[in-house]
Amino acid sequence: MAETTTHVAEPTRRDFLYIATGAAAAVGGATLVWPFIQSLAPDAATVAAGAPVEVDLTPIAQGQIVKVFWRGKLIFIRHRTAEEIKAAEDVNMASLRDPQPDSARVKEGHAQWLVVYGNCTHLGCVPLGQQGEYHGWFCPCHGSVFDTSGRVRGGPAPINLPIPPYSFASDTKIIIGQEATA
């Protein structure tokens, strides 16, 4: 003859209502917060303005670094000299913080053209060209050093200058923002 004590441990209809109300409020609150957070993200106009851009390489002389903008971000286009290419290729991979061969940082058959983002990977300053120990770039803000392949060789920057998506439309024209499809 077991006695049941129904009102002690048994969840009541009221407990269910509390939990259901709380859950509805939490989901509703999160749903309401969502559009406010999303409004902070880049808007449609900004995204549309980030379409690929064409750059004509003909006026860029050997040894010259040209600055262009894509999506508000600075991009360096460097027409490298033979010595600069050689310096970039003759590097002991083991000595690099972010090991990457020079061949992986240029397009095949276009080793004279280096296209990298122009903001230091530390905190976003603009490094100065042809300066620093490796004559690649030197960041005046916190002392990061990059070589002629845009790879980090010293200072606080954690990774190499990244390569933006781009492709060669012809030998003298690149499209930044669009990788070759073939």
Place this chain on the structure above:
Amino acid sequence: MSEHPTTYVPKSAFGKWFESRLPIAGLIHSSFIAFPVPRNLTYFWTFGAILVFMLVSQIVTGVFLAMYYTPNAALAFQSVEHIMRDVNYGWLIRYLHANGASMFFVAVYIHIFRNFYYGSYKAPREVLYILGVIIFLLMMATAFMGYVLPWGQMSFWGATVITNLFSAIPVVGDTIVSYLWGGYSVGNPTLNRFFSLHYLLPFMIAGVVILHIWALHVPGQNNPTGIPIKSGKDAVPFTPYATIKDIFAVVVFMLFFAYWVFYLPNYLGHADNYIPANPAVTPAHIVPEWYFLPFYAILRAIPDKLGGVIAMISAILIWCFMPWLDTSKVRSTAYRPLYKQFFWLFVAVCILLGWLGSRPAEGWYVIASQICTVYYFAHFLIVLPVLGFVERPLPLPNSILESVMGVQKGGAGMPAGANAEPHSKG
């Protein structure tokens, strides 16, 4: 505001009618008129009032500047020059606001180091103290976003460097940064939202200041001896004693403030910020405002991006743990001969870090920054816990009154009524 019973009785019939509906006069009376204040407070205890004055000053000058300023990347720089050249007394309002930020930090650093010296952060004032750290963090965020608004070179590159700190967060860092920017780089959406937040945050500071003062009025103020008020003889009523002293200190501080505004209005700024923002050129030497320099030096001391960011944030957050890291039972450093030396060493290290933060990140400056950073953290993690066990503090006075008047022997040689209980007057 606290459990201190108010003796306030409204005199007029309207006063009685109003007080029974909203007892605000009684609240003001118990908090700022009858409130017992230790009789031995020095001028270091006037910086709370000075800070309230600076907050009000910044809000008033800021509201007026917002009437003439345009938060748009194409127009912001011109609108600031318009304020300087065309708006009647615009130069004065802007210089008051720009230098006011520096004065705010001068006062807050004195306030913080007074708290460190006299152990004000210890029980029972931990919550009061942590609210203060929160105010300081809000001040830093507000000051940073304010500096971005003129959209000069330092504004732009300061914004770039500081928002990029968030990209150090693993996995989600880049997404967070693009949400901060509202684009793919610092640009017009960034400027717009910074303006909005720069206007909002001071009112959040004001809210936390109210909590800070509320939390202060529960245990009452600390004092140079660090021992609590034991009897009415240890205290004087807030009005007139503290009121007059605070007003005098605020006036003296206003003179100091005015000197900067009228004689050196651009000394604390950076000349590069009078060059319009240019995303293609970084200034040769990016330096934050002077009040961020020690933390900037800590950021640069760590040769690792994420590590540097963590060290910089920890340098402030570690303050929150001071009440528990400091194992000494004695509050005031005046009675801690050993800690006194470490305290001044810590002050020297902070100043040195500030100077190193203004130097380029190269050569021995980096090594010195690293040594100072290690010592900065050692102060909290080693010196504070260990000294409480090994140090022999000096004997504490029996009461605040005794520390001021000497040991009581029938009051001989003391002006009549000097040790009377001021509370009982009237």
